[in-house]
Amino acid sequence: MKDFEFYSAPKNANLKFYKLHDLDPKYLKDVAELLAEEWEARTAAGRMRVLEESKNSLPIHFALLDLDEAIGHIKLSRCLGDENAFYAESVIVSKSRRGQGLGTVIMRLSERYISEYLAPEAEKARMVLSTLDSAKFYQKIGYEPCYPMTKTKHSPMSEMYIRQSRLVTQEKTFITKYKGQDQYWLHKLLF
Numbered sequence: 001m002k003d004f005e006f007y008s009a010p011k012n013a014n015l016k017f018y019k020l021h022d023l024d025p026k027y028l029k030d031v032a033e034l035l036a037e038e039w040e041a042r043t044a045a046g047r048m049r050v051l052e053e054s055k056n057s058l059p060i061h062f063a064l065l066d067l068d069e070a071i072g073h074i075k076l077s078r079c080l081g082d083e084n085a086f087y088a089e090s091v092i093v094s095k096s097r098r099g100q101g102l103g104t105v106i107m108r109l110s111e112r113y114i115s116e117y118l119a120p121e122a123e124k125a126r127m128v129l130s131t132l133d134s135a136k137f138y139q140k141i142g143y144e145p146c147y148p149m150t151k152t153k154h155s156p157m158s159e160m161y162i163r164q165s166r167l168v169t170q171e172k173t174f175i176t177k178y179k180g181q182d183q184y185w186l187h188k189l190l191f
């Protein structure tokens with residue numbers, strides 16, 4: 001498998017999907033601003049620190065660029081207790097570009113990255129996520145209800161991962177509560 005450089009979007013060669021840590025640091029700021037349009041951070045510096053943590057061994061952040069403009073983002077982490085489950089969060093498309101299929105592009109290219117680079121041998125690799133408002137979007141692109149998972153920064157080979165995985169008790173429900181709101185858990189098996 002050759003080193004990952006970027007993926008191009010299927011129908012628009014100007015749209016490219018890059019690892020954030022492969023890009024010029026200016027894009028970190030652009031992605032931070034994109035996230036700030038939608039979600040408040042405790043501090044802007046804290047958000048930058050999270051983005052700076054992007055690495056091949058996960059958590060990893062991707063940016064969708066239209067030429068040199070950052071218009072989308074996703075973060076992928078590992079899940080405790082299932083080394084072939086990858087947790088997606090902070091999925092965002094810039095406000096002015098929504099409804100044009102770009103969220104779908106971000107999800108499809110992330111699924112492809114998991115299948116090609118993160119779990120190429122796995123028979124049961126899957127993407128897991130939770131959402132308050134966007135369950136319909138994910139269900140349209142093939143996501144189905146699943147039980148909650150806990151994301152981790154640790155590698156499945158590490159003592160910490162093994163120890164923490166033993167402590168996880170999985171809730172047998174598809175909907176949990178987050179700040180009083182229903183939080184829907186969804187996943188998609190990637191073959």
Ligand SMILES: CC(C)(COP(=O)(O)OP(=O)(O)OC[C@H]1O[C@@H](n2cnc3c(N)ncnc32)[C@H](O)[C@@H]1OP(=O)(O)O)[C@@H](O)C(=O)NCCC(=O)NCCS
Pocket residue numbers: 038090091092093094097098099100101102103104105130131132133134135136137138140
């Ligand atoms: C959710 C989000 C990433 C979707 O991106 P997008 O580029 O607008 O999505 P797409 O254009 O690929 O949409 C695909 C389909 O899902 C539908 N859809 C998109 N967002 C939806 C939503 N929030 N609720 C219901 N349906 C939605 C679209 O109408 C489209 O349907 P169609 O195929 O019948 O036309 C985008 O709206 C966004 O950034 N929202 C704010 C951040 C957010 O809530 N992220 C999710 C966190 S879990």
